[in-house]
Amino acid sequence: MSDPRPLAERLAAVHARHPGATDAITEALREVMETVVGKVSATEAALLGEVEALGRTIAAAKAEISALHVDDITASHIPFATDELDAIVAHTASATEAILEACESLDGATGQVGPEPAATLLNATTRIYEACSFQDITGQRITKVVGALKEIESKVAAITVRFGCQWHLHPDWHTDGPPVPADETLLNGPQHPTVAMGQSDIDKLLASFD
Amino acid sequence: MIDKSMQVLIVDDYKTMLRIIRNLLKQIEFHNVEEASDGSEAIAKLRTGNFGLVISDWNMMPMTGLQLLQEVRADSRLKTTPFIMITAESKTENVIAAKQAGVSNYIVKPFNAETLREKIEKVLGHV
Numbered sequence: 153m154s155d156p157r158p159l160a161e162r163l164a165a166v167h168a169r170h171p172g173a174t175d176a177i178t179e180a181l182r183e184v185m186e187t188v189v190g191k192v193s194a195t196e197a198a199l200l201g202e203v204e205a206l207g208r209t210i211a212a213a214k215a216e217i218s219a220l221h222v223d224d225i226t227a228s229h230i231p232f233a234t235d236e237l238d239a240i241v242a243h244t245a246s247a248t249e250a251i252l253e254a255c256e257s258l259d260g261a262t263g264q265v266g267p268e269p270a271a272t273l274l275n276a277t278t279r280i281y282e283a284c285s286f287q288d289i290t291g292q293r294i295t296k297v298v299g300a301l302k303e304i305e306s307k308v309a310a311i312t313v314r315f316g317c318q319w320h321l322h323p324d325w326h327t328d329g330p331p332v333p334a335d336e337t338l339l340n341g342p343q344h345p346t347v348a349m350g351q352s353d354i355d356k357l358l359a360s361f362d
Numbered sequence: 363m364i365d366k367s368m369q370v371l372i373v374d375d376y377k378t379m380l381r382i383i384r385n386l387l388k389q390i391e392f393h394n395v396e397e398a399s400d401g402s403e404a405i406a407k408l409r410t411g412n413f414g415l416v417i418s419d420w421n422m423m424p425m426t427g428l429q430l431l432q433e434v435r436a437d438s439r440l441k442t443t444p445f446i447m448i449t450a451e452s453k454t455e456n457v458i459a460a461k462q463a464g465v466s467n468y469i470v471k472p473f474n475a476e477t478l479r480e481k482i483e484k485v486l487g488h489v
Contacts, residue, residue: 248378256385274389281385282474288379289471292421292450335428338459339421342450342471349452351470351477357457358468 222312230305237294248287255280292341364486368414369394373404375422390479401425420449435464444485
């Protein structure tokens with residue numbers, strides 16, 4: 153338990169008990185007290201303590217981020233994810249081309265059958281052509297996902313740089329990108345079905361101009 | 363009466379989509395179809411050809427469908443050519459921008475043959 157009396161009072165008590173031996177100590181302590189009391193108030197001392205604690209927290213966070221091996225995000229995780237997405241697009245494109253080729257063969261066969269089966273064939277291939285446009289939509293959606301991944305990468309890079317961690321952008325990733333068209337702000341790609349305008353909404357909007 | 367023998371230019375940077383639109387046009391009896399893979403190629407073909415209808419995607423590089431539309435409307439010989447935008451861009455501001463640029467009609471992807479037929483008939487019926 154510490155002595156609750158002020159330090160000066162305690163020094164005076166020591167001096168009273170040992171008048172010869174404590175002069176030098178008293179003088180030294182007085183100088184220290186004057187220095188501390190004159191320059192740091194209680195509030196400032198509390199703030200300094202908080203700053204020191206914050207510094208320890210930041211140092212711990214830096215150590216934790218370093219231990220996470222964030223370089224892996226650009227070196228392997230994001231390139232792997234984008235490669236996989238590219239492969240999905242390539243596979244579905246290949247499958248769609250094969251479907252279209254088969255449909256075109258069926259269309260070619262309509263002349264070799266009667267009017268009724270020809271109409272049935274035509275109706276079926278039309279529906280297949282319509283359905284195949286999914287490939288274009290999914291391709292555009294995947295492009296949006298790749299854009300989001302790049303955004304995540306740059307934000308993680310910014311955080312780690314701020315924390316003073318080592319960071320190297322993957323050499324295959326370029327910040328410049330392709331030329332940006334003048335109407336870039338209008339290029340949003342497919343909207344989520346729950347919020348997208350349908351054809352009838354667009355027809356009404358267009359009609360409002362007439 | 364719509365002349366289905368007219369030359370139609372379809373513009374898309376995605377060749378699968380060109381193939382799909384060409385086949386759908388064939389289903390609704392438009393057989394005279396020419397293709398362009400971007401806006402620049404399209405404008406070159408339009409300036410040398412005699413097209414009765416343009417059907418274009420919006421999201422293309424380096425020239426977008428909107429820029430192509432603006433070029434077409436700025437060209438004295440092409441400015442009245444019917445122009446249908448087929449795109450996944452379905453925001454209100456897109457439709458308004460296309461309308462202000464002079465689009466004849468606007469089809470949102472995914473679409474079907476009936477919508478394509480209906481919009482073409484509507485557009486060509488006004489010519």
